[in-house]
Amino acid sequence: MTMIFGIPVQALMGQLLVGLINGSFYALLSLGLAVIFGLLRVINFAHGAQYMLGAFAALLLLTVGGINYWLALILAPLFVGLFAALVEKTMLSRLYKLDPLYGLLFTFGLALAIEGTFRYFFGASGKPYAPPAQLTGAVNLGFMFLPIYRGWVVIASLAVCIAVWLLIEKTKLGAYLRAATENPTLVQAFGVNVPLLLTLTYALGAGLAGFAGVLAAPVYQVSPLMGSNLIIIVFAVVVVGGMGSILGAIVTGYMLGVVEGLTKVFYPEASNIVIFVIMAIVLILRPAGLFGKDA
Amino acid sequence: MAAKSGPIPTDHVAAHPRAGQAQLLLVALALAGLVVAPMFLYPIFLMKLLAFALFASAFNLLLGYTGLLSFGHATFFGGAAYFTAHAVKVWGWSPEAGILLGVAGAALLGLVMGAIAIRRQGIYFAMITLALSQMFFFFCLQAPFTHGEDGIQSVPRGHLFGLIDLNRPMNMYYFVLAVFVLGLLIIRRFVNSPFGMILKSIRENESRAISLGYSVQRYKLGAFVMSAALAGLAGGVKALIFQFATLTDVTWQMSGEVILMTLLGGIGSLLGPIVGAGLVVSLQNYLATSDFPVTIITGVVFMVCVLLFRRGLVGEFFATRLGRKLGFRSES
Amino acid sequence: MQSEPRVVLSARGLGRDFAGFTAVNDVDLDVAHARIHALIGPNGAGKTTVFNLLTKFLQPTRGSITLLGQDITNTRPDKVARMGLVRSFQISAVFPHLTVRENVKVALQRPNGLSTQFWLPLSALDRLNPRADALIDRLGLAPYRDHRAADLSYGRKRVLEIATTLALDPEVLLLDEPMAGMGQEDVAMVAGIIRDLAAERAVLMVEHNLSVVADICHHVTVLQRGEIIAAGDYATVSADPRVRSAYMGSEA
Amino acid sequence: EISDGKVKIGILNDQSGVYADFGGKYSYEAARMAVEDFGGTVLDAPIEVVTADHQNKPDIASNIARQWYDTEQVDAIMELTTSSVGLAVQALSQEKKKITVNTGAATTELTGVQCTPYGFHWAYDTHALAVGTGGALVKEGGDSWFFLTADYAFGYSLEEQTGNFVKSQGGTVAGAVRHPLATTDYSSFLLQAQSSGAKVIGLANAGMDTQNAIKQAAEFGITAGGQRLAALLFTLAEVHGIGLDAAQGLTLTESFYWNRTPESREFGERFKERTGVMPNMVHAGTYSAVTQYLKAIEAAGTDETEAVAAKMHEMPVDDVFAQGGKVGPNGRLIKDVYLMEVKAPGDVTEDWDYYNVLATIPGDEAFLDPAESGCPLVQ
Amino acid sequence: MSALLQVENLQAWYGESHVLHGVNLSVAEGETICILGRNGMGKTTTLRTIMGILRKRTGRIAFAGRDMMALPLHQTARAGLGFVPEERGIFASLSVEENLMLPPRVAEGGMSVEEIYALFPNLKERRNSQGTKLSGGEQQMLAMARILRTGARCLLLDEPTEGLAPVIIQAIGEVLQKLKGRGMTVVLVEQNFRFAAKVADRFYLMDHGRMTAEFPVAELPQQMDMLHRELGV
Numbered sequence A: 001m002t003m004i005f006g007i008p009v010q011a012l013m014g015q016l017l018v019g020l021i022n023g024s025f026y027a028l029l030s031l032g033l034a035v036i037f038g039l040l041r042v043i044n045f046a047h048g049a050q051y052m053l054g055a056f057a058a059l060l061l062l063t064v065g066g067i068n069y070w071l072a073l074i075l076a077p078l079f080v081g082l083f084a085a086l087v088e089k090t091m092l093s094r095l096y097k098l099d100p101l102y103g104l105l106f107t108f109g110l111a112l113a114i115e116g117t118f119r120y121f122f123g124a125s126g127k128p129y130a131p132p133a134q135l136t137g138a139v140n141l142g143f144m145f146l147p148i149y150r151g152w153v154v155i156a157s158l159a160v161c162i163a164v165w166l167l168i169e170k171t172k173l174g175a176y177l178r179a180a181t182e183n184p185t186l187v188q189a190f191g192v193n194v195p196l197l198l199t200l201t202y203a204l205g206a207g208l209a210g211f212a213g214v215l216a217a218p219v220y221q222v223s224p225l226m227g228s229n230l231i232i233i234v235f236a237v238v239v240v241g242g243m244g245s246i247l248g249a250i251v252t253g254y255m256l257g258v259v260e261g262l263t264k265v266f267y268p269e270a271s272n273i274v275i276f277v278i279m280a281i282v283l284i285l286r287p288a289g290l291f292g293k294d295a
Numbered sequence B: 001m002a003a004k005s006g007p008i009p010t011d012h013v014a015a016h017p018r019a020g021q022a023q024l025l026l027v028a029l030a031l032a033g034l035v036v037a038p039m040f041l042y043p044i045f046l047m048k049l050l051a052f053a054l055f056a057s058a059f060n061l062l063l064g065y066t067g068l069l070s071f072g073h074a075t076f077f078g079g080a081a082y083f084t085a086h087a088v089k090v091w092g093w094s095p096e097a098g099i100l101l102g103v104a105g106a107a108l109l110g111l112v113m114g115a116i117a118i119r120r121q122g123i124y125f126a127m128i129t130l131a132l133s134q135m136f137f138f139f140c141l142q143a144p145f146t147h148g149e150d151g152i153q154s155v156p157r158g159h160l161f162g163l164i165d166l167n168r169p170m171n172m173y174y175f176v177l178a179v180f181v182l183g184l185l186i187i188r189r190f191v192n193s194p195f196g197m198i199l200k201s202i203r204e205n206e207s208r209a210i211s212l213g214y215s216v217q218r219y220k221l222g223a224f225v226m227s228a229a230l231a232g233l234a235g236g237v238k239a240l241i242f243q244f245a246t247l248t249d250v251t252w253q254m255s256g257e258v259i260l261m262t263l264l265g266g267i268g269s270l271l272g273p274i275v276g277a278g279l280v281v282s283l284q285n286y287l288a289t290s291d292f293p294v295t296i297i298t299g300v301v302f303m304v305c306v307l308l309f310r311r312g313l314v315g316e317f318f319a320t321r322l323g324r325k326l327g328f329r330s331e332s
Numbered sequence C: 001m002q003s004e005p006r007v008v009l010s011a012r013g014l015g016r017d018f019a020g021f022t023a024v025n026d027v028d029l030d031v032a033h034a035r036i037h038a039l040i041g042p043n044g045a046g047k048t049t050v051f052n053l054l055t056k057f058l059q060p061t062r063g064s065i066t067l068l069g070q071d072i073t074n075t076r077p078d079k080v081a082r083m084g085l086v087r088s089f090q091i092s093a094v095f096p097h098l099t100v101r102e103n104v105k106v107a108l109q110r111p112n113g114l115s116t117q118f119w120l121p122l123s124a125l126d127r128l129n130p131r132a133d134a135l136i137d138r139l140g141l142a143p144y145r146d147h148r149a150a151d152l153s154y155g156r157k158r159v160l161e162i163a164t165t166l167a168l169d170p171e172v173l174l175l176d177e178p179m180a181g182m183g184q185e186d187v188a189m190v191a192g193i194i195r196d197l198a199a200e201r202a203v204l205m206v207e208h209n210l211s212v213v214a215d216i217c218h219h220v221t222v223l224q225r226g227e228i229i230a231a232g233d234y235a236t237v238s239a240d241p242r243v244r245s246a247y248m249g250s251e252a
Numbered sequence D: 001e002i003s004d005g006k007v008k009i010g011i012l013n014d015q016s017g018v019y020a021d022f023g024g025k026y027s028y029e030a031a032r033m034a035v036e037d038f039g040g041t042v043l044d045a046p047i048e049v050v051t052a053d054h055q056n057k058p059d060i061a062s063n064i065a066r067q068w069y070d071t072e073q074v075d076a077i078m079e080l081t082t083s084s085v086g087l088a089v090q091a092l093s094q095e096k097k098k099i100t101v102n103t104g105a106a107t108t109e110l111t112g113v114q115c116t117p118y119g120f121h122w123a124y125d126t127h128a129l130a131v132g133t134g135g136a137l138v139k140e141g142g143d144s145w146f147f148l149t150a151d152y153a154f155g156y157s158l159e160e161q162t163g164n165f166v167k168s169q170g171g172t173v174a175g176a177v178r179h180p181l182a183t184t185d186y187s188s189f190l191l192q193a194q195s196s197g198a199k200v201i202g203l204a205n206a207g208m209d210t211q212n213a214i215k216q217a218a219e220f221g222i223t224a225g226g227q228r229l230a231a232l233l234f235t236l237a238e239v240h241g242i243g244l245d246a247a248q249g250l251t252l253t254e255s256f257y258w259n260r261t262p263e264s265r266e267f268g269e270r271f272k273e274r275t276g277v278m279p280n281m282v283h284a285g286t287y288s289a290v291t292q293y294l295k296a297i298e299a300a301g302t303d304e305t306e307a308v309a310a311k312m313h314e315m316p317v318d319d320v321f322a323q324g325g326k327v328g329p330n331g332r333l334i335k336d337v338y339l340m341e342v343k344a345p346g347d348v349t350e351d352w353d354y355y356n357v358l359a360t361i362p363g364d365e366a367f368l369d370p371a372e373s374g375c376p377l378v379q
Numbered sequence E: 001m002s003a004l005l006q007v008e009n010l011q012a013w014y015g016e017s018h019v020l021h022g023v024n025l026s027v028a029e030g031e032t033i034c035i036l037g038r039n040g041m042g043k044t045t046t047l048r049t050i051m052g053i054l055r056k057r058t059g060r061i062a063f064a065g066r067d068m069m070a071l072p073l074h075q076t077a078r079a080g081l082g083f084v085p086e087e088r089g090i091f092a093s094l095s096v097e098e099n100l101m102l103p104p105r106v107a108e109g110g111m112s113v114e115e116i117y118a119l120f121p122n123l124k125e126r127r128n129s130q131g132t133k134l135s136g137g138e139q140q141m142l143a144m145a146r147i148l149r150t151g152a153r154c155l156l157l158d159e160p161t162e163g164l165a166p167v168i169i170q171a172i173g174e175v176l177q178k179l180k181g182r183g184m185t186v187v188l189v190e191q192n193f194r195f196a197a198k199v200a201d202r203f204y205l206m207d208h209g210r211m212t213a214e215f216p217v218a219e220l221p222q223q224m225d226m227l228h229r230e231l232g233v
C-alpha cells in the first residue's frame, strides 16, 4: 500500500471525502450567516438555534403531522424563515441603526431563549430522526463505505449554495442589499422598500440555517443543543472567507471541512481549534479574508 | 466598533448646580452599602459580584473608551486565575504575590494578543482576539498544570501580607472590596487622563488622530494591556474567592458574558459595567437554585434589555431628566 | 519678496499606482517657508492622492519626499505629523462627540507630551484652555465652544478642523479644499487666516475656489491625470491654454 | 440530635446539559421518592430535598455546594454527575465536614487517591465499566480494541482502565483516537477505527458524544462490517434517546436494570409513574443512596457527620438497587453490576425493555479492592 | 398654474432641537429655484424633510397634488422626487457602475447610461473601481449622475458644485439647463452664488429655519445689496 505521512492513500481519500461532506454543512451554514452578516451587518448568534429549529421542525412534522422528510425539507425552512421574519419585523429591525454589537447581543439572547425553550420541553439529549427510506444504506467506493445519505447532503447543499449565490450576485438584489447596509435611509430615499428587503434577507439566512438543520437531522441527534457550539465555528468560516463575500463563505466552508478532517487524522485533539488557528493566520496576512475586498 | 448614539439634543438639560455633591453623595452611599452588605447578604455572592464588576469595568475600559471590541478577554481573566491559583497552591506564594503574578501574566498575554490584533479594526479585531483566545483555551486544556476539566481545586487563600487570615469570610470580603475600589480608581483616572482623551479621539476618528501626530497603535496597545491587566486582577481575585481556577473562565462564553454585562449596564460609563455585572451575576445566582428554566429567562432578559434599554441600564438612566440633572452625561 | 525662499517640503518623481491605474505620476514639488502654494486641477487629477503621499497616509510607488531636510519617504504618518507636517481632510474630519474646545485641545496636548500621562487627571489639560480659546475665537467659533462637534453645521465643522490643525502650530500645513462647503463670509475669513498663518510657515493647499487662489497663493501647480501640466504664479498658470481647457473652462 | 431541626439533602447535577437525562431532574425525583418511602421524617425530624443545576461546571457546582452548606443548612449532597464536579464537591465537603454520596460520576479517584472520610461513591465507576464491558467482550472473542476517547480526564481513565483490563485478559489495543469534547461529527474517527481492523470499538466518552458516535457508526456500516461497538458509559436513558435502530447490538454495563427482578420491576413502574421514564443506574442509585443515608442517621441517632459516616461505612446495603452490598473503608459501595446487550427493535415486547442481561459481574470483581484503591484512609 | 411642489409651514426637529420653524416654498413645474443661506440655517434640513428622510416634522408638503406627509420614505422617490445629498452618499461596497445603476427607475424619461457617461467621462473611465475610491469631485458627479437615470420629475440638489473644478461646474450648469429644457423641476441649495445665478429662475433666502426673502432672477440686480449684507457675496 502507498502511504502518505504514514497513512495509506486509500484511507486518506476516505478522510478527504468525509471532510468534504462536513464542509458542505459548514458551507450551507456559513452561507446563511454570511448573507445575514454581509447584508444586515448583524452577527446572527441565533443561527445555531435556527439550525436546531429546522431539525426540530422536521422531527415534529414527522411525529405530530406524519409529514415525511421530503416535504419537511421544504416546509421546515419555510417555517424557520417565517419565524425569523416575524422576529426581524417586530424586534431586530429596531436595532439596525445601532452598533452591530446590539444585533449580536439580541440574537444571542434569542438563541438562549429558543434553546432554553426546547430544552425545557424536549430535554437536552434529543431525539433520533430516521433518514428517508430512499437514502438509507451505503455504497462501497473501494476506499470507503459512503452512506448514501451523506452523498445526498453534498449534492443538496451544493445546489442550494449555487442558487443563493446566483440570486445575490447576479441580480440587482445584491447591490441593493450591500448599499442598504451602508446607508439604508438613502437607499430607501431612492425608492427601494428597504425594511421589506431586510426582513426577507433575514428570513432567507435563517431559512438556510433551517434547511441545514433538516439535512442534519438524520445524521446527528436532534437535540436542543445541536447548534449551540456551531455558531462560533461557522462565524469563523465566514470571517476567513471574507465577510460579505457569499462565494468566500461557500468555498471556505468546504475548504475548512477538509482541513478539519485532516486534522482529525493527524492531531485530533486540535480539530476543534484548527479553524481558529487558520482564522488568525488569514486575518494577520489578509485582513479582509480570503475572498473579501480590501476595506 | 464605536458605539453610535442617536441624535443628540443640543439643549442639554443643565446639570443641577449641586450635581457634583449629589454624585459624591451617591458614591459615598454606594460604598457604605458595600461595607455593610455582608451583614445581610452571602459574602461569597457579594465577592463574586465585585470580581465580575471589576472584570466588566476592565473590559469597558477597552470597549467603552477605545472602541475596541475584544472577544478574548476570558484569556486574561481565566489566565490570571490559573497563574494565581498555581502560584498560591503549588509554589506556596502569599495571596498578594499570587495576584500580582496573575496581573503580570495577564498583562503579558495582553501585550502579545494586543500586538497581534491591534493592527486590525472592528469585527476583524474581535475575531483575531477570539481566535487567539481559543488557542489559549486549547493551551489550558492540554497543559498539565491546569489539570484539564478538573481545574486547580482547593486553592488556599492564605494570609494577606502574612498577617490577615483570608480564610475568614469577612477578611476576604474586605480585601476583595479594597481591590475592587482600587481597580475602579485606576480605571477612573485612566479614562479621565490626557491619555484617555487621546483614546477617545482615536475612537472617534482614527485617521484624524494620526494626522495630528498620534501613533494610535501604541495608544491602543497601551489601553489593551491596561485592560488585560485589570481583567487579570479580577481573575486572580476570583481564583482566591472560589479557591478554584477552571476552564470555564477561559472559554469564549466567558468572553461573551463580559460583553453582555458591559452592554447591559451601558458602555462608556464607569457605573454601567458594574450594574450590568450585578444584574447578570444576580440573575445567574438566583436562577441556578430556582425552578425556572435558566436559559429562557436569561435570553429573554437580554432581548428585552437590548430592545428597551439600548444605552444600557445606566445609559438610559443618565439620559433621563433625573440623570442629567444629577450631572451625568451619557458619554458614548 | 525677500531673497531666497527656504524650501521645507519637496518631492521628486513622486508616483502612485492603484491596481494598474496611475493616480499620480512623476510629480516634483517644492513648498517653501512663508509661501502659500496651491495645487489645483480637475477632479480626480490626483491632488488628494498627492496629499496622502506627502503625509505618508499612502506609500508612494515611486519617488522620494524630503521634509525639513530629512528623507521621509519611508516614515510613518504619525511621525511625519510630529515632525511638523500636518494636514486637513477633504471630507470633514472632526471628533464628533467631543466639544469644540476638546477637539482643539486634543491637538494642543500632543506637542506638550501630556498625552501619554495616564496617571494625571484631566484637569492637567486646563492650562491649555487659554490657547484653545484664543484659536477658537480667532476662527469665529466662540459661540459654539462647548457644543459637540457633531452638532455643528457642515461649514463650521470645516472651520473647526482648521482650528485643530492650527493648534499644532505646524511647520508645513497641508489644507485639502479648506473652503469647500463654506459660506462666502467664512471664505473670506478663512482666506485671511491662511494668509496670516503663511507668514510663519509653509502652506500647501488644494482649492477649487479660484478667486481665493488668485488672491492669496504665491505659487500654483496644476495637476491633470496625475501629472503636472503647468506651474508658476497664478497669472502665468491661468493664461496657459491647457489649464484653461482642462480645468478652468471658459469662465475664469 | 438533628441539627437545625431537619435533615436536608441536596441533589446537585446537570439539569440542562447533556447529562440531563442521565441523571437530571429524574435523580431529584428518585431522591424524593426515597424520602417518601422512608416516611418523610427521620428521628421525628422532617426531611427535605433541594436541587440545583451545576451545568457540568466544577466551579458552579462548588459555589452552589458552598452556598448550600453556608446558608441553607444542607446536610449532604448527592448525585454529582461528572467527575470534575464530583471531585470538587467532595473536596469542599470534606473541608466543611459534610457527607457526599456520588451516584453520577465515574472516576475511581473519588474513592482512590482523593478519597475522604465523608465521601461515598455509590452507583458505578470506571473500573466497573472497564471490567464489565471490557472483560465480557474479550471473553466473547472481542480481543482487539480501538478506542474513541473524549479528550479529557474521564475519557483517558476510561480508556486506560479498559485497555489495561483488555490486555490483562489477553486482548490487544490496536489504537486510540482522542476527539475534543462535544464533537458532533465522528465520521473521520470512525473511518480510522474501521481501518484499524480492531474487533471492538470502545467509546470512551459520554452523553451526546457517545450518542452521535453510535448513530454515525450505524450509518457508516461499522457494525454491519463485523466490528462491535462497546459504549463504555451508556445507560438506559441514552439508549432511549437514540432509539433502538441505532443502538441495537450495543454492549454496555449498568449496575441496575428495572426488568431484572420483581422488586426492580415494581420500583421501575412506580418511578415511571412519577417521571414518565424508567430509571437507569443513576436514578436507582440515588434512591438507594438517600435511603441508606437516612437509615444511617436513624442508626446513629443523630445527623452529625462523623457518626453518620461511620454508620454508612458499617451497615450493609440491602434495597432494590443493591443486594448484599457493602461499603469499603474508602467509601466505595461494592455490589454486582450487569453486562447488557441492547435488543434489536423486533425483539422488544414491552416499552423500555431494551436489554438482554448477558452476565452478572460480582461486586468484588467489578470494583477495586479498597486495599488496592490507593485511598490513603485504607491501611 | 398650480405648483408642482408646495411646502407650507414646515417644521422639523433633530431629536429635541427645533431646526425648521415654518418653511414655505412653492415650485412650479419646470422651474429651477435656489435656496441661499449661510451655514447652518437649515437648507439641507429643508431638503431632507421634503424628501421624508427627516421624519420628525409637521406642516404640509404636496407634490404633484399628492400629500407627501403620510407617505413612507420609499414611496417619495416613486412619486418622482430625486435627491442628491450633500455628503454624496456613494456606496463603498459598490462599484461606480453599480452605484450608478442602483436607484430604481421610477418613471420614463431618465437619461441613458451612454448619455451620462458622455456627460461625465471620468465616471466611464473609473466605472469598475470601488465607489468611494473616486476623488471627491468624481463622487459628486456620480451622485448627480445616479439620480439623472431614474426619471425623477423633480430634483433636490444639495450643493452639487461643492468641490468641483470650474470646468465641471460649467458642465453641470449646462446639464441643468438641458434638464430645464426637458421640463425638469429643480430645487437647488447652493453656496456658489455665481453658479446659482446662471441656472435659477427664482431665489429663496433662508435664515434660522425660515425663508426670509424670495425674488425672481430678474430682480437680482436690485437684491445684490441685501445678498451682500446677508451672505457676504
Ligand SMILES: Nc1ncnc2c1ncn2[C@@H]1O[C@H](COP(=O)(O)OP(=O)(O)OP(=O)(O)O)[C@@H](O)[C@H]1O
Pocket (backbone or CB within 6 Å): C018, C021, C023, C041, C042, C043, C044, C045, C046, C047, C048, C049, C050, C090, E126, E129, E133, E134, E135, E136, E137, E138, E163
Ligand atoms: N485608494 C484608491 N484606490 C483606487 N483608486 C484611487 C484611490 N484613491 C484615489 N484613486 C483614484 O485616483 C484618482 C485621483 O484621486 P484624488 O482623490 O487624488 O483626486 P483629486 O485630485 O483630489 O480630485 P478632487 O478634486 O475631486 O478631490 C481618482 O481617479 C481616484 O478615483
Ligand SMILES: Nc1ncnc2c1ncn2[C@@H]1O[C@H](COP(=O)(O)OP(=O)(O)OP(=O)(O)O)[C@@H](O)[C@H]1O
Pocket (backbone or CB within 6 Å): B007, B008, C150, C151, C152, C153, C154, C155, C156, C181, E014, E017, E019, E037, E038, E039, E040, E041, E042, E043, E044, E045, E046, E086
Ligand atoms: N444630525 C443633526 N443633529 C442635530 N442637529 C443638527 C443635525 N444636522 C444639522 N443640525 C443642526 O441643524 C441646523 C441646520 O443644519 P443644516 O445642515 O440644515 O444647515 P445648512 O443650511 O445646510 O448648512 P450648510 O451650508 O453648512 O450645509 C444647524 O444648526 C445644525 O447644527
Ligand SMILES: [Mg+2]
Pocket (backbone or CB within 6 Å): C047, C048, C049, C090, E135, E136, E137
Ligand atoms: Mg481631492
Ligand SMILES: [Mg+2]
Pocket (backbone or CB within 6 Å): C154, E043, E044, E045, E086, E158
Ligand atoms: Mg447643508
